Each structure stands twice: as C-alpha cells, then as structure tokens.
Amino acid sequence: MKIFDVISQIEQEILVSNNNYKINIDKDCTDITTMYQNIKSSSVFILKASNRSKIYAEKAISKNPILILTNMEPNSLDDIKCDIPVIYLSNYESAINKLVHLFYDKYIESLKFIAVTGTNGKTTTSHMVGKILSKLDKRVAVVGTLGVYDSKFNKINFDHTTPTTPMHIEFAEIIKYFAEKNYDYIVYEATSIALDQKRVNFIYNELAIFTNFSSEHLEYHHTLENYLEAKLKLNALSKKSIVNYDSKEYRKIAYDRYHFSNDQKNDMYYKYSIKENKLSIWINGNAYQINIALNGIHNYINLAISIIAIHKLNFDIKNILEVVKYIKPPENRFEIFKIREFEFILDFAHTPLAINESISEAIKYSSKKKKS
Template identity: 50%
Template sequence: MNAATVFETIRENITGYNVRAEMHNRGAVQGITSMYQNLGEDHIFMLKASKNSAKYLQEAILRKPALIITDFEEDAFIDFHDKVAICYVDDFAEVSIRLVELFYGEHIGRMKYIAVTGTNGKTTTSHFIGRLLSELGCKVATVGTLGVFDGAYEKVDFAHTTPTTPMHFEFAEIIKYFSTREYDYIVYEATSIALDQGRTGFIRNDLAVFINFSPEHLDYHKTMRRYLESKLSLADLSDEVLVNMDAPEYRVLAKDRHQFSEDEDTYYRYQTDIDHIDIHVGEVHYEVRPGFLGEHNYINLATGIFALLKLGHDVEAVIHAAAKISPPVHRFELFSEGQYQFILDFAHTPIATKESIINAMIYAEKMEKKLIVMVTGIGMRGYRKIRMTMRLIPEELHHLVLAAEQVGYEDEEKIVGMMQKHLPPSYDASNTTTALSRQEGIIRAIDHAGPDTIILLTGINEPQHYRGDVIAHDDRQFILQYLDDCRKT
C-alpha cells in the first residue's frame, strides 16, 4: 500500500488534517502500529496524545517511520519536522478506525465477534463463551485481561499495551493472526474505556453481552452517566444484544424477549445453588452440574450458555458442553499444598471482592473450616475504590489480611492506612494483619493458617508494578516456593 492511499483515506474522513514535513519515502508503507516497540522502517506510527508522547516520539524517530500521525495540537513537535513527516489530526479514533479498515479489512470481515461488557466477570464470561463454542466444534480465540488465547487454550504471545481490550492496531494484528488460521470466532472483553476511545469501532459484533453494572473507572469517566454511555455504545456496534435484565441500566437495550435474569419473567432464567445451576429456557428446565465451585462462576457460566442460545445453537448441545468445561485460571481456583488450602480469585473490584468472599465463606462452612482472606488496596486504581471495597467486606471472617499491590508510584503505607480506616467496625488488631506488598500479604495469611483454615487470596495475581518497575509474580508459584523454603529452614 502506498502513502498516497493512506493520505487519501485521512482526507476523506477526517477534519483538522494537516501534514508537516515531506514524506521521506513515498513508496509502499510496510505496516502501521501504535506501539513504537513494533515500529519498523517505512511503517506508520500512530501517536496518541499522552504525558509520555514526547518519549515515544523520540523512540519512534530512531526507527525511521514513513509517517507519524498524532492528535497533538498542530505543530506540537515542530522541532522534529526536519526529521520525519508528521500528520496532525483532530479525531485520532476515527483515523485509527479508517486505517485499520484500510490495512486489515480483508481479515476483519472473515470472522465473527462476540463482545462482553460489564463491571465484573467479563474475563470469566468471555472464556466460558469461548470454551462452550470450542466444545461445539468452533475455532475460537479469546482476548482480554488474561491475554490472547487460541482454540486449545494456549496463550499466544502478543504485545499488550492495555490491560484488557487491545488498542486499534494491536487488535487488528490479533484478528489477522487468527483470520489466517481460519478461526470462526473472536470473543473479547470490551471495557468502557476502550469503547469510549473507539478501539473496537471497526468491528461489527454478531453479539454483545451486557452482564452487570456498578461504579468503576470513575477516575477516567468522571461520572456514572458517562461510564454508562460508554457501555451502552457497544449495542450500536452489534447485530444482537444479550442483556442482564437484573441490571436496570441495560434494559433499554432489550429489543426482544430473549434476555436473561435471575428473578424476572424473562425467556432465559437461572438460579444458582452450591453445586449446580438451574437453567430455564422458556418453560423448559435444565440442571447443570459444573466441575468447579463458586456462585459468581456459575452466574458467568449461565450467561455464557444464554449467549450461545441467543446465537441459535442447540440447547441440548450447549447444556451438555457446559458440564465439561472449566473456568479460566485464578477464577475461584482451589489448590492445596501440605496442610494449607488456598482459593485464588482475581476479584479486584468492590462488588467482585465482596462476592468472592461470600462464596468462600459458604465453601469454608461446608468444609467446616475457618476462613482467612487477603484483600488488596490497588495503588493504580485510586483511593475511592479502596474505600468502597473496604466498606463491603463481610463481617465474621476468622482473619483478614490487608495488603497493598500494583502500587505504582503511590505510597503503600497510605494505601494500607486507608484500608484500615474504612473497614467495618468488627475488625481490629485482634483479627486484622497488614502488609505493604502482595507477597508479604500472602506470607502473613500463611502465618495465621493451619489444617483447620482456608486462605482466600483476592486481587490482581499478576506481575506487580512498583515505582516504575515490573516485579514478576504468580500467587501459586510464590506459595510453592515460600513453603519449600520454609521446609528447608
């Protein structure tokens, strides 16, 4: 593709278009990316305005791109006009969408897409949908918080500059990868921030699934209304929608009777029990007995079942598949080591953390054991969320560990202090321990544990961001290594 075609695409769709400096290479453009690490000579670099953009620009110039497109104000990088052609545009998202279509349209059109949005449970629901489809013989990729997975549930090594929904060109490369391998579906998590930034605006979804709604990402959206509007915009990008009618904010999207609910008289209904799910499809009842535990997992599995039914798959086949699949890693995952029993759960929003603890309390009571819980204050998530999380902590836990994680450049002592301040009044020094890191928190939980306890570890079980560094971490690996070291000493 030559540079003239790229310019013509921008001219036809974008206002505020202006180019500074002549193209150093007017021949073929070899690729396009928003990651300077992936930038090659004769590529186009999409530079989104941010506080780090000056650094990214300098890194990009060293790689000799054919063109840089940015939404910084005109002539913001005037000192570099003699080194590289820079195109200033007003609408970065629209330019990105048009150029994705230009470079990747052939691959985008070959596949089917299912988008999952909501405050909690996007990852688990997406993976359940993907695994159900795989059981039915489809080739399915899953994209989201855990990364990119192929149809065999093997992780594919894609650079991911955002935590959940990839940026425009990252996502397009993922689509190209699976398109060339003749996949049928991509199931992906659609976050409110990604929707607001138009990252998936080039995708026409076969189905959008709306699972729940509660306060989140207000540091970005500022108001609940803007947060909701971002979520609702996914419907305009989708042919069909599946709505949780128990979330009143989403009911406006329901255009037919094929929606789902726990209580209301909808076509798809579910009720969860400690070891099974009752599913109603119209007037017909089915019982699903998954090979795992956790009511929140069961709710997400029921949603996945309804998603496939909404797409027209045979109900008997879907129900049969639902009894065979497992949840993604670290979603109410049970494991034991020596005398210690653990539950790993990725819950990291206020409501998800509360639900995880309640589920663990039910399981611990069934096993006639006491429950120790680690809850984390996430430095990169903002103090408002920390306050909300602490106020929702259930009473009557045997022991509670409060730890700081994903600290970034925040003060971990301040994080833990805020957690203590906003705890329910039943928690004090007799039943609460603090830690300044996730690893220290796990150690404190083990210190209070024994054969008669179960340890629930909530939070972001991933490499830890601290003072500009990324520290490798996995709960299970850390636990096994720590206990092995203890045995040796």
C-alpha cells in the same frame, strides 16, 4: 499499499500537514504502527498526543518511517530536527479506526466476534463462552485480562500494552493472526475505557454480552452516568445483544424479552436459578438442569450467562448442554489448591460487590468442608 491510499482514507481527519517536506504519495507502505519500537522504513507511524509525545516522536524519527500522523497541536514537532512528513489530525480515534479498516479489513471480515462487557464476570464469561464453542467444534480465540488464548487454550504471546482490551492496531494484529489460521470466532472482553476510547469501533460483533453493572472506574469516567454510557456503546457495535435484565441500567437497550434474568417474575425468554450448587435454566418456559460441580456462585452465574449467550447465537441447546459438563472456569476464579495440610482459595475480585461475594462464597465453602 501506497501513501496515497493512506491519505485518502483519512482525508476528513486531516487538519494540516507539515509542508516543509513533500509527501511522496506513490511510495509503498507496508504497515501502520503506534509503537515506535516496531517502525520499519516502510511504516506509517501514528502518534497519539500525550505528555510524552515529543519523546516518542524523537524515537520514531530516528527509525525513519515514511510518514508521521498525529493529533498533537499543529506544527508542534517543528522544533525537532525531522525530514519526515508530518500530518496533523483533528480526530485520532476516527483516523486510526479508518486505517485499521484499510490495512486489516480482509482479516476482520473473515471472523465472527463476541464481546463481553460488564463490571464483573467478563473474564470468566469470555473463557466459558470460548470453551463451550471450542467443544462445539468451532475454532475460537479468547482475548482479555488473562491474555490471548487459542482454541486449545494455550496462551499466545502478543504485544499487549493494556491489561484487558488491546489497543486498535494491537487488536488488529491479533485478529490477523487468527484469521490466517482460519479461526471462526474471537471472544473478547470490552472494557468501558476501551469502548470510550473507541478501540473496538472497527469490529461489528455477532453478539454483545452485558453481564452486570455496579460502580467502577470512576477515576476515569468521573460519573456513574458516563461509565454506563461507555458500556452501552457496545450495543451499537453489535448485531445482537444479550442483557442481564436484573441490572436495571441495561434495560434501556433491552428492546424485547429475549434477555436473561434470575428473577422468575420477569417475563424474560431466558431465566436461570442456582440452588444448592444446582444450575437450572429456562428457555421460553422449557426447563434444563445442568449437573456440574463448580465452586463459587459467581462461576455458576457466568456459566448460565455463557450457555444463554451461545443459545442466542442459534446453537442447539441439547448440543450446548452435552459439552457444558466439561467446562471449568479460568485460573484464579475460585481456584482451590492445597499446600501440605492447608487448603487455599484463590479468587479475583476488583469491586466491593465482587470482593464481598468472594468472601461470602469462601466462608460457605469453609463451612461445608467443616461439616463434611
């Protein structure tokens, strides 16, 4: 790759360049990075404006990259001793997504992607979808809150500076890793913040899964309307979407009846019900019973969503149900363990709705144990 190719790719985003040093457009460039720690002499460093930008710029300059791209105010690095060309950008998100395409497109295009969003259930649903597809002989990686997992559900160590959806180039490196191993799918959690920051705009998903919706992350989004709008952006990034029709906020992207509901009165193609820890699913009126022992009603709900989502990807329901009996939730999702004579429930919840549900399910579990 030449510096000419990099500059040509982001031509529309170039605001101004530091003309003190001429850019050698014929120079070879091996990679792009937003982490100054990863800079090589053949790297282009991309610096996002923040209150620590100058500190990061100084650290980057000491490693001598070929070029610095930044959305800081034009000429704001002029007071730093620097003999490296600097290009100032008008739109950081647009530029970095274009550069990810330039450097990683062949890897991105070799994989299929399933994105899971929603206020609750993203982690469990992602892992259940990944486990079912793996049992269906697909090579699947899962990316999200718990980290990055391969198709055997071994955790892989990656630089992962955000707790759920990786940043642009971090995610691209994860994609490259699994593409080179001939994987079929990556299932990932798409948070509202990541969607608002356009971290996954370089991905076109086979399927987007919308689990549920309630108030969350208002310290970032400020209003519930902004939070919802961020979630809904995933629909435009996906070939198909499967929506929880019981979350009324998502109905604006449910253009047909091929979504799911727990309300038997809704005319949805997919329906499910959970009674006494028995999961039933209806697909276009045909009923299927799933006999599997799980703890916590939310794990049954997320399993139902996972089955429905995979069926919407055109996998045969009989094959799905054959492997589902081996599926368990990820760790810390209503996980029960004993220490001496005491029994503990470990569950993860981060919204008032989810916390109330976890407590309620724990009380139900305790009552059953007492009766037995």
